[in-house]
Amino acid sequence: MARPPLVDEIDVIGVGNAMVDVLSHENDEFLHRHGLTKGAMHLIDEERARELYAAMGPGVEVSGGSAANTVVGVASFGGRAHYIGKVRQDDLGEVFAHDLRSTGVGYDTPLASSGPPTGRCLIAVTAGAQRTLSTFLGASVRLTSADIDEQLIMRGKIVYLEGYLFDPPAAQEAFRKAARLAHAAGRKVSLTLSDPFCVDRHREAFLDLVLHHVDILVANEAEICSLYRVHDFDAALQRVRGQCEVAALTRGEHGSVITNGAEVHVIDAYPPDALVDTTGAGDLYAAGLLFGLSRGLDLAVCGKLGSLAAAEVISHVGARPMKPLAELAGAVLA
Amino acid sequence: MARPPLVDEIDVIGVGNAMVDVLSHENDEFLHRHGLTKGAMHLIDEERARELYAAMGPGVEVSGGSAANTVVGVASFGGRAHYIGKVRQDDLGEVFAHDLRSTGVGYDTPLASSGPPTGRCLIAVTAGAQRTLSTFLGASVRLTSADIDEQLIMRGKIVYLEGYLFDPPAAQEAFRKAARLAHAAGRKVSLTLSDPFCVDRHREAFLDLVLHHVDILVANEAEICSLYRVHDFDAALQRVRGQCEVAALTRGEHGSVITNGAEVHVIDAYPPDALVDTTGAGDLYAAGLLFGLSRGLDLAVCGKLGSLAAAEVISHVGARPMKPLAELAGAVLA
Secondary structure: OOOOOHHHOEEEEEEOOOOEEEEEEOOHHHHHHOOOOOOOEEEOOHHHHHHHHHHOOOOEEEEOOHHHHHHHHHHHOOOOEEEEOOOEOOHHHHHHHHHHHOOOOEEOOOOEOOOOOOOEEEEEEEHHHEEEEEEEOHHHHHOOHHHOOHHHHHHEEEEEEEHHHHOOHHHHHHHHHHHHHHHHOOOEEEEEOOOHHHHHHOHHHHHHHHHHOOOEEEEEHHHHHHHHOOOOHHHHHHHHOOOOOEEEEEOHHHOEEEEOOOOEEEEOOOOOOOOOOOOOHHHHHHHHHHHHHHOOOOHHHHHHHHHHHHHHHOOOOOOOOOOOHHHHOHHHHO | OOOOOHHHOEEEEEEOOOOEEEEEEOOHHHHHHOOOOOOOEEEOOHHHHHHHHHHOOOOEEEEOOHHHHHHHHHHHOOOOEEEEOOOEOOHHHHHHHHHHHOOOOEEOOOOEOOOOOOOEEEEEEEHHHEEEEEEEOHHHHHOOHHHOOHHHHHHEEEEEEEHHHHOOHHHHHHHHHHHHHHHHOOOEEEEEOOOHHHHHHOHHHHHHHHHHOOOEEEEEHHHHHHHHOOOOHHHHHHHHOOOOOEEEEEOHHHOEEEEOOOOEEEEOOOOOOOOOOOOOHHHHHHHHHHHHHHOOOOHHHHHHHHHHHHHHHOOOOOOOOOOOHHHHOHHHHO
16 A cells, blocks of 8 residues: 655554543542542443542543543654544533644544533542542543544554553444554554553453554553563563564653563663652653654664653643653753 | 521632633743733633634643632631632533532532533733733623522621622622622621722722722732722822721732731732742632631731732642641641
């Protein structure tokens, strides 16, 4: 299949569950009282979302969604980025679309005009900048393969897919269609495992994807250990090595490890200016990694860009960068 | 008229235009391009709100509204507070109500089920933490005197009214009704002049209110100078002194001056931990002042509580306190 001219190329196209985050500061007792596992993502229905919201303290609303945060990061590095994900035609849907477009990310997935409201992720921020997520998928469940635009996918050097997309049933087909079209066009497919419990829910599908359909895998330590049902990071690393073109495994303050089979790079974390809110750390690591890979940079440099972006995003509340990452990247790229 | 038993008393009841704030970081060129006067509040219609929002960078949504911020501050000091203001039954209206109630502020103004959406205030934050406001009143214009609950007003030691309430025509009647009921019940009426341009729009009405209907006046330097059409702070101070029971005049980093006619107290500003966003500085000063007055504290102490609350709110993004003001107040009250 003929590749489109370079001028139309997009560095990264993210596909994911479109969400607005609602962040509030809570204590551990709050998590306990509501049966929430610290640090995890919980799927909740509309009624539980209403109950939990009523119990939460005053909130700050910011656009979120894992892959959406990542493509905003790619754009902040100076990359061309696009997003596919579903919101409803309501206030929060408008906020979501505005916040993507105003950062330069292309976004034209048709809005849902009926059905559940725009999805939201209730985030309890507890001591040590820990975040515990409760996700009401909302309109995200309306994403279908009809929303995957073939012409668009062909233009993207990398299509980046959330593991979370396996939660809304119809989105799995959208996920598979995007991967199929990308490969047919000679493009790369990247997957993030998203969350250890998400891996638990979809382990067989993810194992098959990693082996047969994913070029660039992004996972944190808990997720990759969950995928292979091992308790030791190195055991997971040895299992994934060579299973796909690139695997990037993040380990919080211990940095990350990137392997393309032959090479194994151990990358340090960047010390953040302050540790305020870890929401988005993995999403922004992926942004640096994918931006670097889309530009053909060395693996170690890609990892450093990931560390840099993660450090920026955990130094403030919210899962999207507040400083232009292209400026911060100067030191790494020089 | 018999006063209700003390156990049911409310320290402060705020009445104002209910707003959700949308904050984004912009540069001076943005203000210039959109004809915005730095530091001022501009009234805009729905179409202009849409245009301006489209031009703004990614935003953070937080509940706002001047008097609403103030009563949240009163609650944070440990006071009993209530709010009257109109939102619509939509996502942002739900956010507004949640954020008030979750801080302990009573709020039961009936929602508008038709008409314009919940009001929003687009806030461009520029260098030096300056904020420039563009307000789309939205559902606020539906506040009428029917929303002023006589039983509620009688329970409030102080009813606190925004000058901004003079912008939506029907709200003026609500304003006057609240003041009338409060005085009939032997309660205090407090007014903030809100904004120098708001004073320009309603100068004659405000001069009459200050002289005849207001017990506690809150204004910043620009507002009080605008009210009396003078260019010199001391000239304004001499004019307002004795016009109402208490006048509290704020001067940014130069602190504030409080007079009850006989006494004149010059109160220093508190140095904030950081200067991040001045949104809400005046609102939170009013919170400390009114909490102190409602508890019968000395004028100078009331002023210090105001300075303390203002310092807290300018040290982070958003117009509501992030730390419990009751804890911070320990040093002042000891």
